[in-house]
Amino acid sequence: MTTVTGVQGEERHDYSKAESRALRARSLRLLGSLLTPVRRLLWTTLAIIVISTAAQVAGPALIAYGIDQGLPALLDQNWFPVAFAGLAYLVTGLAGAFLVAGYIRLAARISQAVLIDLRTRVFLHTQKLSLEFHESYTSGRIISRQTSDLDSIRELLDEGINQLVRGVLYMVFTAAALVWLDWVSGLVLVATLVPLALLTRWFQVRSQQLFRRSRVASAKLIVHFVETMTGIRAVQAFRKERRNEREFGDLVEDYRDVNARVLGLFAVYNPALALIGNTAVAVVLLIGGFRVVDGGLEVGVLLAAVLYTKRFFDPMEELAMFYNSYQSAASALEKISGVLEEEPSVPDPKRPVDLWTADGNVRFEGVEFSYTADRPILPHFDLDLPAGQTVALVGSTGAGKSTLAKLIARFYDPTGGRVTLDGVDLRDLHPKDLRRAIVMVTQEAYLFSGSVADNIALGRPDAPMDEIVRAAKAVGAHEFIEGLPNGYDTDVNKRGGRVSAGQRQLISFARAFLANPAVLILDEATSSLDIPSERAVQEGLQSLLAGRTAVIIAHRLSTVAIADRVLVMEHGRVVEDGSPASLIAGTGRFASLHAAWRDSLV
Known part of the structure; x- marks a missing residue:
């Protein structure tokens, strides 16, 4: 029987490195088995995301072309470069919008298919587990697996994956476009990746444990509520309402404190992220401005470089919110995978013997x-x-x-x-x-x-x-x-x-x-x-x-x-x-x- 997070480890939130690796591996196995049936939709969705992101990233480059090539051409009564830049900007914007709409539809189909599969697995598997499991694993914790934990995974699939994939691709394409337009501005952006990586790592390490604790606190709330409502006759018969009020209040306080600490991390992460991004934009503008004066850089390219640098950091806040959803969903997936890996202590026989009519000896x-x-x-x-x-x-x-x-x-x-x-x-x-x-x-x-x-x-x-x-x-x-x-x-x-x-x-x-x-x-x-x-x-x-x-x-x-x-x-x-x-x-x-x-x- 699984003992990492199963019945015995359910309330733990401090794990060794080996246990954490085991939990992640187990969760990834479960996630892989859930995504395998919808892999064709996944590849189609990924292709749509790549094309739509590329269309959105093309905007500043087209603006640079329109300024640096179109405006001089207008002086010679040549409208084509400006018209081409404007039309291309409109087409890429429309294409990106339509493709995003298609992506949302496909992502919803994938999300619902995965959730139906997972919800059904949890129900069928817990029903097959032996009496020993159900006598030690409270009904409230099982309900928590089917409610709050699955809701966390749904939020990740509905919104979090969208934020992650589009954000990462957007950043990669933006950085590539910036380097292609102006490698000096690209170097400035690369230099900001060092403090950005350190900040993100700091956030990741501290939030991982807090999100696990948040899931545990949420499960305890549900367990206490379900047990109180299930045993309401005993609660009222023995006048346990006041004691329940105190116990539930303590659980609510714990849950609030954990979430307050999570929000405290965001209170540091988001302003620090904005500071790094604004600093990068200021440096690109300063260096680019001197180069424009010296004639080493065109105005349109400088504008595009500033836009790309600013846009590079735009998805970071969304990625931070994704990490919020991811940590919550990852912790939920750990618990669900723990239940699904529980083996019945009374297994079905591999070679069953038939006994159509029993005498009863x-x-x-x-x-x-x-x-x-x-x-x-x-x-x-x-x-x-x-x-x-x-x-x-x-x-x-x-x-x-x-x-x-x-x-x-x-x-x-x-x-x-x-x-x-x-x-x-x-x-x-x-x-x-x-x-x-x-x-x-x-x-x-x-x-x-x-x-x-x-x-x-x-x-x-x-x-x-x-x-x-x-x-x-x-x-x-x-x-x-x-x-x-x-x-x-x-x-x-x-x-x-x-x-x-x-x-x-x-x-x-x-x-x-x-x-x-x-x-x-x-x-x-x-x-x-x-x-x-x-x-x-x-x-x-x-x-x-x-x-x-x-x-x-x-x-x-x-x-x-x-x-x-x-x-x-x-x-x-x-x-x-x-x-x-x-x-x-x-x-x-x-x-x-x-x-x-x-x-x-x-």
Whole structure:
């Protein structure tokens, strides 16, 4: 897994030279892959820019020709040189204008093509990344990649590239025209390049780090905002508004300070640039004036030299603004490329094994697992879950129950040993067969925007309506769904806001049952249900779980009653294994838990 800027390095902005080179190389690889599909448009656009810039640069030379050649010719009643100079100046101006318009259109097409490609890549790639990535990489940071970071790249493509290419070509063509017209003035211009290069380098070194910090500060703002709005119920329930106000205020201050320091750099760079440019113009005018008096230089050439010298520095301010956009976009591209180079910790098999029909036999063979190297969750685990058996996992928090479920669902891969389904290692099983055979219902019961029917049919979008209704009836959800304003066509609104937590859980149960998996995992899935709803679901579970393997993780021991087998886990090991009745009749851990639960009901 990438560790330069990925999950671990996201908030860093101080890099070693080797890391900076690696970041630039990675960003350039990404940029190259984005520009490859539009390379023909790029070459066409470049040709247009070259021609339009040459047409614009020709103006002072034509003015010099009109003054030095046209005015003397007028004395002899020869209008051609002046007419030619004026007409040529008009034609080059019109040509430059039309070509710039064409360039803007092509640049927009290139920009939009690149952004669509990049936006799609980020979405598809983050969707493919394993649960480990999403549990450590906050949603706000992912949103930042798709919003502010992509906006920075859009600004660069829409305006920054235009400023860079046209500015550089304009300066090169202007310098070449100046040397061609008068090499002495050209030498003056070359001499100014030394302080200009030193100034630009000073600006570049100091701004690079500040722009990285600016991107980090912007991402922190977005993360804090998204987390606050996502957890607004908890914020208001625990009166966290004042604390959020202070924290957000600190983040805003940091962001403002970074941007103020960036503007401070421009406050030095722009006046210094203007000073160098004005000095160069003054020197060219002074030296040229003496040469005109001595007869060594024509007036028109002097005027053109002054114009070229002045125009040479005109794009520099635009290039400075480009560098502003470039630094912001480069930092954004570094972060996006970091996400795109993240590798799934649960990769798809290179040679997948098909399992069209699964019986549901799950085995753990010498499984070892740990989230971090210093804290093993499952030290050495063996377990056989026969097909069709309903197994309840019971134990204290941190015993490894949810980890076991995640390994069965292949949200994670074991660090040692293997987990098999019908004798096939889950790491070798075709992803489609795995997702069809194993379904996990979690405590969160997430509902997507859309109708109730759409949410139930999430795993089988082509399921007919009668099967959707049958699944809802099986888990006791049909009655409350029929009571909604539009029944099964009711829009559940954002994250299921129109239904209660228990109703959302019932819908997620119907969703899982409609998918008809061979192995069904319920991870605290009844925790949001009230007692009547839980009893209704348990009645549905007893019939629906028949013939399939089921793993139930629950703290409510009433849910365990429907299990064929109970496993009591402690510290990643099974300490008790038996039927609910036999364990209750014993004197072990489960009997104590059951007695305490029964007493709590009195």
